[in-house]
Amino acid sequence: MSADPGFFTVVDAQRACREFSDAPVPDALIDRVLDAATHAPSAENRQPWEFVVVRDPQRRARIGDLMRRAWEQHGREHSVGRLSPELFTAVDRGATGSISAAPVLVVAAADTTRCLPVTVPSSIFPALQNLLLAAGAVGLGSALTTIATAFADELRTVVGLPEAVIPVAVVPLGVPARPLGPPRREPFAAHTHRDHYGTPWTTP
Secondary structure, eight states, X not given: OOXXXXXXXXXXXXXXXXXXXXXXXXXXXXXXXHHHHTTSOOGGXXXXXXXXEEOOHHHHHHHHHHHHHHIIIIIHHHHTTTSOHHHHHHHHHIIIIITTTSSEEEEEEEETTSSOGGGHHHXXXXXXXXXXXXXXXXXXXXXXXXXXXXXXXXXXXXXXXXXXXXXXXXXXEEOBSSOOOOOOOOXXXXXXXXXXXXXXXXXX
């Protein structure tokens, strides 16, 4: 059985991007990443995802204001001391402006008339993971953010979501402002067990 090395190259390089250049993002690339998103599994194959692609500067600014307010009112205090200084600085910069400065914000939502509310996460987040990986594959930076949903009703108003369609995340898309470098991850074996928790996973 052979594996596609290109796929694993994309997976191994995937990481959050919080600063973007002004380079334009063609609609064709957005089509490609959203098509990939919709090939994810969903509970009962209900496919409840709805995506609002926000290019309008004023709407992006309003979404950015929701991010900033949520971060300043709750997120910053919760995160300080829990994140490394380097990561905290990056998250702080992103939440207060650099994420909403991306040329595209994708508001991902779930239509609860097409699924059970309890299955929203298991349907939407696989689609978003596909979206993130596809973005990396076509050379775009991205990040999975949920902080703006702290003001879900206001976010719904900004992009005109009906009452039954609930916002789940905001994903910025754009060309990274600088090379991201590889993600920092602990080895999978450090958190993998064979047959019983506490029995290390080892391979010959």
